[in-house]
Amino acid sequence: xxxxxxxxxxxxxxxxxxxxxxxxxxxxxxxxxxxxxxxxxxxxxxxxxxxxxxxxxxxxxxxxxxxxxxxxxxxxxxxxxxxxxxxxxxxxxxxxxxxxxxxxxxxxxxxxxxxxxxxxxxxxxxxxxxxxxxxxxxxxxxxxxxxxxxxxxxxxxxxxxxxxxxxxxxxxxxxxxxxxxxxxxxxxxxxxxxxxxxxxxxxxxxxxxxxxxxxxxxxxxxxxxxxxxxxxxxxxxxxxxxxxxxxxxxxxxxxxxxxxxxxxxxxxxxxxxxxxxxxxxxxxxxxxxxxxxxxxxxxxxxx
Amino acid sequence: xxxxxxxxxxxxxxxxxxxxxxxxxxxxxxxxxxxxxxxxxxxxxxxxxxxxxxxxxxxxxxxxxxxxxxxxxxxxxxxxxxxxxxxxxxxxxxxxxxxxxxxxxxxxxxxxxxxxxxxxxxxxxxxxxxxxxxxxxxxxxxxxxxxxxxxxxxxxxxxxxxxxxxxxxxxxxxxxxxxxxxxxxxxxxxxxxxxxxxxxxxxxxxxxxxxxxxxxxxxxxxxxxxxxxxxxxxxxxxxxxxxxxxxxxxxxxxxxxxxxxxxxxxxxxxxxxxxxxxx
Numbered sequence: 297x298x299x300x301x302x303x304x305x306x307x308x309x310x311x312x313x314x315x316x317x318x319x320x321x322x323x324x325x326x327x328x329x330x331x332x333x334x335x336x337x338x339x340x341x342x343x344x345x346x347x348x349x350x351x352x353x354x355x356x357x358x359x360x361x362x363x364x365x366x367x368x369x370x371x372x373x374x375x376x377x378x379x380x381x382x383x384x385x386x387x388x389x390x391x392x393x394x395x396x397x398x399x400x401x402x403x404x405x406x407x408x409x410x411x412x413x414x415x416x417x418x419x420x421x422x423x424x425x426x427x428x429x430x431x432x433x434x435x436x437x438x439x440x441x442x443x444x445x446x447x448x449x450x451x452x453x454x455x456x457x458x459x460x461x462x463x464x465x466x467x468x469x470x471x472x473x474x475x476x477x478x479x480x481x482x483x484x485x486x487x488x489x490x491x492x493x494x495x496x497x498x499x500x501x502x503x504x505x506x507x508x509x510x511x512x513x514x515x516x517x518x519x520x521x522x523x524x525x526x527x528x529x530x531x532x533x534x535x536x537x538x539x540x541x542x543x544x545x546x547x548x549x550x551x552x553x554x555x556x557x558x559x560x561x562x563x564x565x566x567x568x569x570x571x572x573x574x575x576x577x578x579x580x581x582x583x584x585x586x587x588x589x590x591x592x593x594x595x596x597x598x599x
Numbered sequence: 600x601x602x603x604x605x606x607x608x609x610x611x612x613x614x615x616x617x618x619x620x621x622x623x624x625x626x627x628x629x630x631x632x633x634x635x636x637x638x639x640x641x642x643x644x645x646x647x648x649x650x651x652x653x654x655x656x657x658x659x660x661x662x663x664x665x666x667x668x669x670x671x672x673x674x675x676x677x678x679x680x681x682x683x684x685x686x687x688x689x690x691x692x693x694x695x696x697x698x699x700x701x702x703x704x705x706x707x708x709x710x711x712x713x714x715x716x717x718x719x720x721x722x723x724x725x726x727x728x729x730x731x732x733x734x735x736x737x738x739x740x741x742x743x744x745x746x747x748x749x750x751x752x753x754x755x756x757x758x759x760x761x762x763x764x765x766x767x768x769x770x771x772x773x774x775x776x777x778x779x780x781x782x783x784x785x786x787x788x789x790x791x792x793x794x795x796x797x798x799x800x801x802x803x804x805x806x807x808x809x810x811x812x813x814x815x816x817x818x819x820x821x822x823x824x825x826x827x828x829x830x831x832x833x834x835x836x837x838x839x840x841x842x843x844x845x846x847x848x849x850x851x852x853x854x855x856x857x858x859x860x861x862x863x864x865x866x867x868x869x870x871x872x873x874x875x876x877x878x
Contacts, residue, residue: 358781376785388778392800392876401796405786437877455786 303367304491305332305355305459309572310364312350324350325518327571328364330510335489339502341550342512343558348495349385352463355493356382369458378406381457383465387448389436396432399423399451406455422454423447426480442473449481453490460485462494466501478504479534486530499550503528504537510574511553513561520574521561524549527579546579619658626657656847664847665854678830679839683851687859689831693749693824694817694863697756701813705761706806709768710794713802719769726766734759734820738827748828752821759820760813767809771802803874811867818860833859 311326324347332338340348353359355366357376366373368380381402389398399419404410410418423432426446436444445465452460462481466474482505485492496502502509509524527542537543557564566575656664672684712718734755741751775798783793825834833856840848 356785358784376781376787378785378787380785382781382785384778384781386778388782390779390782390797390800391878392874402786405788435877 302333303331304334304336304369305330305493306367307331307351307355308365308367310351310354310361310366312347312354312359313362323517324515325512326363328520329572329574330520330523332491332493332508334491337485337490337492337494337505337507338510339494339496339506339508340510340512341496341499341502341554342518343497343514343554346512346515346518346558348497348512349463352382352461352493352495355459356380356461358382378455379458381452381455381460383445383448383452383460383462385463385465385467387436387441387444389444389447389451391436394433394435395423395428395439395447395450396420398436398447399454402451403454419450419454422450425453425484426450440473441469442477445469445477446480449477449484453484458491460490460492462492464495464497467496467498474501475534481505497554499547499554502550503543503546504532504534509550511550511558514558517562519562519571521553521557522575522577525576525578542579549577549579623657623659626655654844654846656850661847661850661854664845665851668848668851668855681831681836683833683836683855686831686833686836686852687855690821690825690833691859693753693832694756694814694821697753698760698814698817700753701757701760701764701817702810704757705764705809705813706768709765709806709809710772710798712765713769713772714798716773719773726762730762730766734816735823735827738824748830752824752828752832755824756817756821760817763812763816764806764809767812768802768806771805771809772798774805775801800874800876804871804876807867807871807874811864811871814863814867815860818856818863822856 307328307330310328312324313321313326314324316322328351330338340351342348350359354361355373357373357380373380390401393401396416396419399422400415403415403418407415407418420432423429426449428443428446428450431439431443436447439447445468448465465481466477469477478501484490492505494505503526507526509526511521511524513519513521524546527546528537528540532540569575668683672682673688674680674682675685712722737755737758738751741754742748745751745754779797779801780793783797788796821832822834822837825832826838829835829838833852837849837852837856840846840852
């Protein structure tokens with residue numbers, strides 16, 4: 297399914313610069329190129345300040361890139377669109393509306409002519425989907441953090457977006473709640489073949505959820521260091537994923553990147569690094585674990 | 600041990616009666632006090648009783664007057680003698696019109712100012728200068744231009760209640776959380792729908808705070824304005840009773856000003872609670 301349109305989302309040389317107060321410009325990131333296929337789950341991982349959130353905001357259309365463009369399904373992004381739903385870091389529910397009101401607000405924005413009953417019926421379906429049946433009339437303040445984020449997920453999914461964008465959606469939650477919500481998101485997204493771009497700084501979250509993990513170097517002037525393909529089976533489950541042979545090599549590779557290479561990458565680029573085609577790395581595939589630790593590109597090349 | 604509410608209520612009643620008792624003692628004439636007046640002189644001064652009765656009424660007398668006023672609040676025996684309820688109705692009517700007009704102007708205008716950082720900054724100096732002007736200072740200007748004392752009073756109410764609402768609306772609208780606006784943007788919500796479904800509910804608590812401040816000021820100002828323009832209203836009533844040297848009626852008027860002010864504030868507080876959302 298991924299092969300039919302490898303450029304469903306095509307990030308083409310975007311950069312983000314801010315004028316500095318004392319003159320000059322700060323470059324948050326520059327010359328980012330990335331392709332995401334339809335139905336793929338992509339996690340972008342990197343330290344704070346590398347511009348991950350800016351990348352996501354550009355994908356959602358809330359921010360415009362200083363240079364470059366993003367093309368989704370053959371169309372350049374020009375501002376926010378109902379085709380791309382966002383799950384915000386801080387859930388961003390409207391606190392004066394009930395759970396039903398929040399989801400129905402999105403539904404009625406998507407289908408403006410739909411009648412009240414139709415809107416509520418649809419909203420109820422997505423509230424049920426995230427397991428909030430019975431809490432429809434509660435206000436966000438009456439819900440726990442995890443339940444609020446569930447409403448955020450229901451609201452995003454209810455408009456049936458082409459792309460789901462998530463900005464560290466679980467970072468404010470405790471570990472147990474985070475785990476359950478990751479399970480829910482994975483269940484829903486694999487079932488519907490949802491294309492997802494998610495920002496995270498949690499390595500385990502990325503391994504569990506993503507098909508591809510995009511590694512960003514530290515800002516300013518952040519770059520995409522490489523794209524790591526997740527070798528774990530598609531039908532991985534939380535209780536067994538850490539026993540897969542490729543799990544620790546992959547995890548070590550990611551942690552190594554975050555701990556040291558994200559900092560040193562800029563001055564120590566692998567030969568032939570081309571920001572237009574960041575190396576695609578596939579960890580594991582039978583290689584002995586010891587060899588892989590700071591693996592350079594095993595399968596570098598154009599996608 | 601009774602609940603805090605009950606205990607506070609009991610204490611309030613005790614304090615009230617203690618206050619009345621002190622009041623009564625203070626105004627009760629004592630036989631020995633005061634130099635004996637020449638009866639002729641006393642007569643000239645309007646002090647008719649031999650026992651040197653103070654002009655300050657006691658609580659019992661005030662309660663009697665209050666009862667009289669409440670028994671028949673809407674009688675009208677000409678310009679100098681109208682029922683207390685009627686006078687209050689005039690005042691409330693003026694406040695309602697002036698305040699209502701102020702809401703109609705301040706809330707939409709504040710909305711526009713709050714939406715535009717440019718407008719906010721450009722208009723801020725004017726608002727800051729106009730806001731601290733005592734509303735009564737406008738009175739001569741109003742009388743000269745409007746040439747109608749009743750309309751001038753309404754104008755003064757308008758001008759004093761417009762500023763807190765304008766500023767609070769602009770501030771509330773300007774301070775709407777960006778993430779809520781972003782939600783509306785990602786849902787491609789149009790500007791009108793966004794104004795009514797996101798910005799207005801988000802700013803409503805702040806707007807209502809401004810409205811509550813304004814109604815308090817308006818009720819303070821109407822009394823003073825009516826003392827100036829005269830004719831009708833609770834402010835005129837108080838001043839008129841002073842001219843009649845009926846201190847008891849002045850106290851009744853003061854009491855009613857307090858009660859009505861409290862009721863107005865309670866109404867706005869109720870509205871405010873209704874639009875406030877917990878986060």
